Amino acid sequence: MITVLQRVREARVEVDGEVVGQIGQGLLVLLCAEQGDSDKLADKLLAKVLKLRIFSDENGKMNRSVQDVVGGLLVVSQFTLAADTKGGNRPSFTAAAAPDEGRRLYEYFVSQARVVHPIVQTGQFAADMQVHLINDGPVTIPMTMREV
Incomplete structure (x- = not known):
């Protein structure tokens, strides 16, 4: 799984002009499931996200x-984090999980986050989203978790 964390003062996601999720x-x-990712890996990533001292x-x-x-x-799904830009000028996204599995892992991550954290909002999986944020710092942390 790949994630990019951005420490924010506030952030919101809009779909078709409607706010679907927002936080202070x-x-x-930003979360991307890759081929071969599992619930166990999502749990490990969530634990790291929640404890990262930033x-x-x-x-x-x-x-x-x-x-x-x-x-x-x-939490916003973003399959483009799996982009492979090594060949040519058009990114390949073949490392991303198939849409059904990507959705399942995204929803699993969100459901587990809601069990252990009091404030969890989301974007909308596979939607054309506009993400608005005030990056605090700026602090932006890319993270990749792989099965061992």
Whole structure:
């Protein structure tokens, strides 16, 4: 699984001009399932996302997690994170999970996040979304989790 985390002051997702998810302070989680990914891997990624210390403490040091600051999670599916740009000028997305499996893993990640975190909002899987955010810092962290 691939994710790009952006620490935000606020973020929202619109589909057809309607807000479908929004948060204040927290993390925008752009999420891509790849071929061969599993529920176990999604669980591992979620645990890492929730514990990653990228929010400032009282001394300005990145020492707090999204859980520590009771920030929101805005989880947005983004299969383009699996882009392979090695050949030619048109990216290949063959490493991304098939749409049905990608949706299943995305929904699994979101459902597990809602079990353990109080503020979880989402985009809309496979929709044409407009994502608005105020990146705080800016802090942007790319992460890749692979089966071992």
